[in-house]
Amino acid sequence: xxxxxxxxxxxxxxxxxNDISFTVAEGETICLLGASGSGKSTLLRIIAGLEVPDxxxxxxxxxxxxxxxxxxxxxxxxxxxxxxxxxxxVNDNVAFGLKMRRVGQDEIxxxxxxxxxxxxxTGFGTRKVTDLSGGEQQRVALARALAIRPRxxxxxxxxxxxxxxxxxxxxNELRMILHRTKIPAIYVTHDQEEAFTIADQVLILHEGRxxxxxxxxxxxxxxESAIVAGFLGxxxxxxxxxxxxxxxxxxxxxxxVKCAHTHSRGDKVHLLARPLPAGDEANFVxxxxxxxxxxxxxxxxxxxxxxxxxxxxxxxxxxxxxVPVKVECLA
Amino acid sequence: xxTGKQVHKRLGRRISLSTCIPVYLSTCSLLWLLPLxxxxxxxxxxxxxxxxxxxxxxxxxxxxxxxxxxxxxxxFYQAFLSTLLTLxxxxxxxxxxxxxxFRGKSFLRAFTAIPFMLPTVVVAxxxxxxxxxxxxTHTLFPLSSFQFIGTLPAILIAHVFYNTTIIIRIVGTALSxxxxxxxxxxxxxxxxxxxxxxxxxxxxLRPAIFAATLLVFxxxxxxxxxxxxxxxxxxxxxxxxxxLQAVRQLNLPVAALLAIIQLICTLVFSILYTRMTSRSVxxxxxxxxLIRPKTFRQKLFVTVLCFLLYAFFLLPLSSLPIRSLxxxxxxxxxRGEVQxxxxxxxxxxxxxxxxxxxxxxxxxQAAFNSLGYAGATVVxxxxxxxxxxxxxxxxxxxxxxxxxxxxxxxxxSAVMLGLGFIITYGKWLTSPWLVPFAHTLVALPFVIxxxxxxxxxIPQRLRQAASSLGASPFEVWKQIDFPxxxxxTLAAGTFAFTISLGEFGATLLIARPEYPTIPVAIERFLxxxxxxxYGQSMAMATILMLLAIIGMLAIEKFRLPNTGEF
Numbered sequence: 001x002x003x004x005x006x007x008x009x010x011x012x013x014x015x016x017x018n019d020i021s022f023t024v025a026e027g028e029t030i031c032l033l034g035a036s037g038s039g040k041s042t043l044l045r046i047i048a049g050l051e052v053p054d055x056x057x058x059x060x061x062x063x064x065x066x067x068x069x070x071x072x073x074x075x076x077x078x079x080x081x082x083x084x085x086x087x088x089x090v091n092d093n094v095a096f097g098l099k100m101r102r103v104g105q106d107e108i109x110x111x112x113x114x115x116x117x118x119x120x121x122t123g124f125g126t127r128k129v130t131d132l133s134g135g136e137q138q139r140v141a142l143a144r145a146l147a148i149r150p151r152x153x154x155x156x157x158x159x160x161x162x163x164x165x166x167x168x169x170x171x172n173e174l175r176m177i178l179h180r181t182k183i184p185a186i187y188v189t190h191d192q193e194e195a196f197t198i199a200d201q202v203l204i205l206h207e208g209r210x211x212x213x214x215x216x217x218x219x220x221x222x223x224e225s226a227i228v229a230g231f232l233g234x235x236x237x238x239x240x241x242x243x244x245x246x247x248x249x250x251x252x253x254x255x256x257v258k259c260a261h262t263h264s265r266g267d268k269v270h271l272l273a274r275p276l277p278a279g280d281e282a283n284f285v286x287x288x289x290x291x292x293x294x295x296x297x298x299x300x301x302x303x304x305x306x307x308x309x310x311x312x313x314x315x316x317x318x319x320x321x322x323v324p325v326k327v328e329c330l331a
Numbered sequence: 332x333x334t335g336k337q338v339h340k341r342l343g344r345r346i347s348l349s350t351c352i353p354v355y356l357s358t359c360s361l362l363w364l365l366p367l368x369x370x371x372x373x374x375x376x377x378x379x380x381x382x383x384x385x386x387x388x389x390x391x392x393x394x395x396x397x398x399x400x401x402x403x404x405x406x407f408y409q410a411f412l413s414t415l416l417t418l419x420x421x422x423x424x425x426x427x428x429x430x431x432x433f434r435g436k437s438f439l440r441a442f443t444a445i446p447f448m449l450p451t452v453v454v455a456x457x458x459x460x461x462x463x464x465x466x467x468t469h470t471l472f473p474l475s476s477f478q479f480i481g482t483l484p485a486i487l488i489a490h491v492f493y494n495t496t497i498i499i500r501i502v503g504t505a506l507s508x509x510x511x512x513x514x515x516x517x518x519x520x521x522x523x524x525x526x527x528x529x530x531x532x533x534x535x536l537r538p539a540i541f542a543a544t545l546l547v548f549x550x551x552x553x554x555x556x557x558x559x560x561x562x563x564x565x566x567x568x569x570x571x572x573x574x575l576q577a578v579r580q581l582n583l584p585v586a587a588l589l590a591i592i593q594l595i596c597t598l599v600f601s602i603l604y605t606r607m608t609s610r611s612v613x614x615x616x617x618x619x620x621l622i623r624p625k626t627f628r629q630k631l632f633v634t635v636l637c638f639l640l641y642a643f644f645l646l647p648l649s650s651l652p653i654r655s656l657x658x659x660x661x662x663x664x665x666r667g668e669v670q671x672x673x674x675x676x677x678x679x680x681x682x683x684x685x686x687x688x689x690x691x692x693x694x695x696q697a698a699f700n701s702l703g704y705a706g707a708t709v710v711x712x713x714x715x716x717x718x719x720x721x722x723x724x725x726x727x728x729x730x731x732x733x734x735x736x737x738x739x740x741x742x743x744s745a746v747m748l749g750l751g752f753i754i755t756y757g758k759w760l761t762s763p764w765l766v767p768f769a770h771t772l773v774a775l776p777f778v779i780x781x782x783x784x785x786x787x788x789i790p791q792r793l794r795q796a797a798s799s800l801g802a803s804p805f806e807v808w809k810q811i812d813f814p815x816x817x818x819x820t821l822a823a824g825t826f827a828f829t830i831s832l833g834e835f836g837a838t839l840l841i842a843r844p845e846y847p848t849i850p851v852a853i854e855r856f857l858x859x860x861x862x863x864x865y866g867q868s869m870a871m872a873t874i875l876m877l878l879a880i881i882g883m884l885a886i887e888k889f890r891l892p893n894t895g896e897f
Contacts, residue, residue: 045515048515048519049518049519050515050518050519069518069523070515070518070519071517071518071519071520071521071522071523072521073519074521075519076519076520077515077516077519079512079515079516081510081512083510083512083513083515083516084516085513085516085517085531085535086535087534087535096517096520096522096530097520097521097522099530100517100520100521100522100526100530101521141516144516144520145519145520148520148521154519
């Protein structure tokens with residue numbers, strides 16, 4: 001299906017995208033996850049055809065699309081701020097792409113109705129888009145992109161402007177629609193929860209490079225780098241120094257970690273101490289409790305040395321605790 | 332220790348302080364009876380006298396209707412053609428400024444805006460200096476026999492020169508504030524460039540284009556100085572005909588009839604314009620989408636249009652000062668032989684009181700008169716404009732009704748104001764004091780429209796915060812309102828000053844010959860024979876142009892950024 005190969009892009013002398021390659025298979029949802037400025041939106045705009053890469057290749061089903069103008073790509077695009085046409089009503093917005101394709105009037109009516117039904121907006125057709133709520137507007141934008149039966153759907157932080165509960169509802173709906181329609185999709189976000197909910201594959205972008213890719217579970221279990229672990233907030237990051245085979249000296253004591261990498265004495269490594277108590281571990285996070293925050297089913301306990309840990313029962317502030325945790329080596 | 336009662340009392344005082352801010356504003360709004368009284372005396376009374384004159388005399392003579400009919404036809408005809416030509420230049424220029432980034436862009440944009448603020452006499456003098464019988468083109472190419480002054484193209488081109496900036500501002504602003512994502516969405520849905528324009532951009536721009544077109548039409552419709560000075564005796568619009576009938580034929584009833592027709596027309600256009608602007612779609616999230624021209628076609632477009640705009644706007648404006656410093660005329664007895672040379676004679680002559688000259692005083696006296704009138708206009712229009720602007724910034728229901736009343740002089744023509752003064756206050760015409768009142772009428776709407784958005788932009792919360800911190804209503808005004816309004820006041824004052832300096836229509840009707848203003852003096856110099864008179868008109872017009880440009884720069888400097896101006 002979609003293949004992105006060796007994309008480079010500079011803007012005003014700054015390297016925005018540095019050798020980006022990945023593929024999207026049929027029915028697959030790829031999530032581009034990264035902080036703002038990581039280049040994810042630029043990459044999306046290049047795939048959409050709104051920008052041209054300095055070098056590299058975009059192809060679909062083996063056909064080179066790199067220089068094809070956006071209106072001939074058949075890729076649906078959904079923006080964070082919806083970009084609905086304010087002078088057209090809901091029906092006309094959804095029908096826009098079909099009219100551009102000179103689809104017959106009867107089919108337009110039928111396909112608009114199907115699309116609106118898919119996003120649960122049946123009966124909204126004659127409403128003004130400016131009178132709709134944010135969530136409804138985003139549904140219209142989705143219906144508009146779906147109506148053209150795109151070969152690929154692209155989402156640029158589509159839920160960023162919505163509040164939390166609405167975001168969760170829409171995200172689940174979107175997941176169902178993508179599963180049902182089997183349209184391959186690229187979803188850009190900076191929100192890891194969104195990414196892990198919707199993605200089959202997650203690509204983490206950092207300063208224009210893909211630094212980790214894999215299924216959500218893979219990425220979560222094996223972040224492989226301190227940047228990824230830090231960005232995803234997987235736990236405490238510790239700077240360590242190799243003092244013996246599988247022995248690491250840190251500011252917070254010595255940790256024993258079974259490590260797949262080969263290290264020599266004196267090497268600097270990053271360690272990740274997961275913040276969940278694990279009964280049979282040899283490593284401990286210890287210190288005096290500085291702060292306890294209630295978080296629904298658990299307490300986030302911050303120690304005076306800056307480390308944190310999630311506990312089921314709240315300790316007293318000032319109390320000295322020592323909790324066994326899993327520690328991983330990030331190389 | 333405070334007792335509960337004391338606390339209550341203290342809090343009560345606080346509460347009454349914060350709620351008294353609207354009270355403080357509304358006591359001010361009683362003050363705006365002042366501008367209303369002024370308008371009643373100097374606008375509505377003269378207007379009613381014009382109306383009465385139309386109805387109770389021989390105004391309904393078939394001859395009068397014939398005059399009115401032909402003037403009305405020509406007014407529409409030239410306004411229609413002028414608007415069309417203005418759109419032809421304005422729309423591509425609006426696109427140029429909204430979409431492209433190129434060197435010298437902000438300079439060129441400022442440059443295209445200059446004519447709009449220039450007095451009509453300066454523009455007329457500028458075109459005369461470039462293309463007139465004594466102008467640069469004719470004296471440099473003596474064999475050319477084309478006529479410019481006194482033709483329809485002269486009128487049309489001057490109108491385009493004036494009003495292109497309106498299209499650039501209104502349509503350009505609308506275009507650059509369109510969310511580029513709409514275009515991207517359309518493209519991703521399969522629209523090519525043609526369809527993006529046809530189905531998305533143009534429909535969204537339509538209100539702005541209509542509004543700009545109407546405004547240009549309105550200005551062309553009420554144009555006076557350009558037509559009188561560049562059109563010559565052959566062309567008369569309603570506006571010119573009012574002047575001719577009132578001052579040359581002394582036929583006040585016909586002038587009154589014409590004035591009423593003019594007023595009705597401008598009112599209709601103004602109402603349409605207001606409807607249009609209130610309906611326009613406002614787009615949020617404007618983001619800069621400026622591109623540097625890359626492809627050959629883009630480069631060609633930008634280069635050609637820039638060149639055209641520079642030539643069109645630079646030539647008349649630069650011809651004026653050049654012509655005022657160069658002697659370009661045939662000596663007596665040596666017809667055809669042109670004497671060239673740098674000279675400051677035209678300026679020094681302004682200080683000489685010659686017998687048999689156009690005036691009874693040294694011509695430079697006109698400049699002093701103008702400055703005096705302008706100063707008086709600034710004081711008057713600020714005194715009257717402040718209370719009105721405060722009331723209009725947060726209008727009650729009653730004040731909302733009064734808003735169009737205060738803005739009505741904006742829709743009525745200067746010549747009509749002058750005619751009203753002649754009819755109503757004819758016996759005081761010997762006094763030079765009528766002129767600043769007329770100028771204040773013209774300037775007041777601009778002053779109010781400059782002050783009002785700034786006053787409205789001060790969040791009520793700022794005042795509430797200040798008063799909750801213990802500031803009395805006066806202190807609130809002193810600490811919050813005044814510092815913010817200082818710049819707007821300077822801008823409004825400069826507006827009044829510049830308008831008064833350049834006012835032509837009303838002044839021409841009511842100014843006493845012994846108290847000429849600069850524009851009146853220029854008109855008289857231009858209409859007299861002789862190279863010296865012509866040169867002096869150029870010198871005067873150059874002085875006025877410089878004063879107007881200085882005023883414009885001052886307004887731009889003081890004005891609150893991003894406030895509308897039309």
